[in-house]
Amino acid sequence: MKHLFLAALAAATLAAPALRAEREILNTSIDVSRELFAALNPVFAKNWAAAHDGEKIVVNQSHQGSSKQARAILDGLPADVVTFNQVSDVQVLHDEGKLIPADWQSRLPDQSSPYYSFTSFLVREGNPKGIKDWDDLARPDVKLVFPNPKTSGNARYTYLAAWAYGLKKFNGDEAKTREFVGKIVNNVVVFDTGGRGATTSFVERGLGDVLITFESETLGIRKQYGDDKYDVVTPSYSIAGLFPVSVVDAVVEKRGTRNIAEAYLKFLYTDEAQDIIAKNFYRVRSPAVVAKYAAQFPDIELFDANEVFGTWDEIKKTHFANGAIFDQLLKR
Amino acid sequence: MSTVVNRSARPGFAGGLLIAAAVVLAGLLLVLPLVIIVREALASGADVLWDNLTTRDSRQALGLSVLAAAAALPVSLVVGLSGAWLVAYHRFPGRGLLLAVSKIPISLSPIVAGVCYMMVYGRRGWFGPWLVEHNLEIMFAVPGIILVTIFVSFPYLLNQLVPLMQELGSDEETMGDQLGAGGWTIFRRITLPKIKWGVLYGLLLGNARALGEFGAVSVVSGHIRGKTNTLPLHVELLYNDYNSAGAFAAALLLAVLALITLAAKAIVARRFRQTTSP
CATH class of the missing domain: 3.40.190.10 (Periplasmic binding protein-like II)
Structure with missing residues (x-):
């Protein structure tokens, strides 16, 4: 048999x-x-x-x-x-x-x-909240949508980009950067598990003022759902997504x-x-x-995650492991 | 029929309310989704529907679903008939265990079944190194899909036949044996005519399960477009691609296959009741 x-x-x-x-x-x-x-x-x-x-x-x-x-x-x-x-x-x-x-x-x-992309912003038509850069995402009146950095690589990029922007803005001051990123993660209305889920929350369920995801996804959403409904905002500084x-x-x-x-x-x-x-x-x-395609892609200053934060193993241990910085920021 | 319906009794107010609730629920949960599948599939016109059904990937998915279901049928038949004969007509140690084991595929979540197969036949599984050495592709290829389809669908016939054969008893077979008929003759002339509608009914149940299987196949398929997608996987894939028209076209095809199986089952069930009722 x-x-x-x-x-x-x-x-x-x-x-x-x-x-x-x-x-x-x-x-x-x-x-x-x-x-x-x-x-x-x-x-x-x-x-x-x-x-x-x-x-x-x-x-x-x-x-x-x-x-x-x-x-x-x-x-x-x-x-x-x-x-x-x-x-x-x-x-x-x-x-x-x-x-x-x-x-x-x-x-x-x-x-x-x-090819590559980077973390960028999608806002509702006419940019009613006047979002221009990472600073605006920390404002108390702004609601954000991006996936959970624990389950989504896309969201890890978002979190790290915010962190690196903070370091640059506050001349490497860790405490101020931490406070800045804390404000951003606590402005998130829903943490979906993946990038497509976050898109659905923002587009279909109408949640939040800003969707933070890859530039390729923001441009794709505009094409898919109509370029009269959303505007793409390119921040001044972001993380290269290889x-x-x-x-x-x-x-x-x-x-x-x-x-x-x-x-x-x-x-x-x-x-x-x-x-x-x-x-x-x-x-x-x-x-x-x-x-x-210069017209489609505005200039932007990008950084490499590993140059700023070390290896992915180190990044995960410092920021995303259970009880690490991301968890501490959310508990506030 | 063993149940007698008293047609003169009218449902009271509470009864009427319950019936209305049941009808509404059935409408919302069963009929409406089916109607929407048909509507959405036809929303962009019959020619778009036809184009979606005849793409390379759709044809392949349909072919693989039918192949896997067809491959599962003979296994169901052999295991079902011999297993039911063994369990229904004989008493032996481990009989209860065998019956319980035969129900595992029905009660186990299909995704667990898929993962178990991966742990046995996957590259890192028990037989993995041996299979790699002999260039045998089981997982992420057609044989793996057929294997898990067999796994999830084979118990339906067995579980259909055991109670039926127990109820009908083996007196005629014993008589045939005493009169000197051989085993094959007894099976062909006595047992099979007694249970043939039950066999057909069980096969159709298993077939419906095989055609609709998603979870287990999803684990072992590898989702290679045009190669290892079955129809249910194809529906999900098109849906995730924002291709609603294509997804609903494939879903309609699946629904039609299910309805054909259902109609065949209804016909068989009627004959089945006629032949087993006293």
Whole structure:
């Protein structure tokens, strides 16, 4: 019985690849990047065919929260490439599974982040509360919406950006910064668990005066719900949100797809791809494309989280662990 | 029918109120959501609905749902028939335990079932290293989806047949045995005709469960578009993509499949009652 069962399993798994005529890779990505890759993948497939005697390839997509995806890959999801929005969720593929080398982030330009975004503000039409910068978020008459920093990477960026702005404003005075960030977190009307939940609270339920989330999301919301209903406010100073990508070496070695997977990630840095990425509201690296979309993307001074706050492990321990600074601020 | 309805009794005021409440509740909880699925699916017109139903991803999701449900059927049949025969006609140590175990898939939250399968067949699971070594993809591939679908749907037939066969008894089979009929002949000529409607009914119940399964499949699927999405996962995915028209189109398809199963079940249930009533 057991042999029959295993034999049937073997037959089912062996039959599947035999049916495949074309080579394919799987891009495992975050849950809000569907439109982006739906636009990029056909272009990549076309370019590949042109350069490889018309070989047809398929890029399959999977979209979920990046921590969930990292877990699935560690459990065996055959992802040839990952395109995430959290460096720590790529790093875990090395730390816990040795699926990628330790130096994965230096294999491609710009810390393996072909595009990026940063924490920005979305306000209701006409900006009735006159929000201009982080200072306004600490005002007692302003109600905020952003997700819970304990569960959302997006919200950790928001919290850290507020903290870094405070340090800059008060010339590194920790106590004053702490008070400033305390005012901001206590102005939050609802802490949703994730970015999309916060968007729903702000847009569908009409909660709060300011939604604080990635610039790409604020621009996407305006496009989705009407640019006459919301205004985007770009703060003077914010935190760079990297969108790291990597080939999953253990998977591509086994499936013999390294050449496609590497070409796919390099393609993301080309002007052709960067143009599509900019159209989807992410900030890009190519100077030519940056110049072309200058009107859409106002100048901003960005900082790197690890340069100001140290490693993500240290950040979590100091700020977001149980009883750490974030919890202390909320209890006031 | 064993229950007798007294048609001359009129419900009093309280009774009428209760009936009205039941109708309103049924309307709000059952009918309205179904109506909304149909309305939303057709909101952008029949051609948009058709386009949404015939995308590569929709066709694949439908195909995989049907494949998984179809693969679960023979397992239900074999396990259900042999298990029910064993439990209903025989007394042996561990019988109670076997009956209890057969109810686990019905009472266990499907997501737990999915996680358990991951711990056994996942890359970091018990069989993981062996499966990786032999290049066998179970989790995040079609075999894993079929496995969990079998798990959640197989007990329905078994649990349908056990009480039925216990009630009908095994006197005829004993007689057949004494008259010299072989085991297969007894099963084919005596047992099967007695329970055939029960078998069909149990299979349909299991099939409805298999087609609608979400939680367990969600854990082991990997959500690869156009490859490992079943119809219920496809609905969620389209909904999260802000593609309401597509989500409702897929939901409508799922609802239609459920209604077909329901209609078949109603027909079978009627025959079933006729054949088992004295």
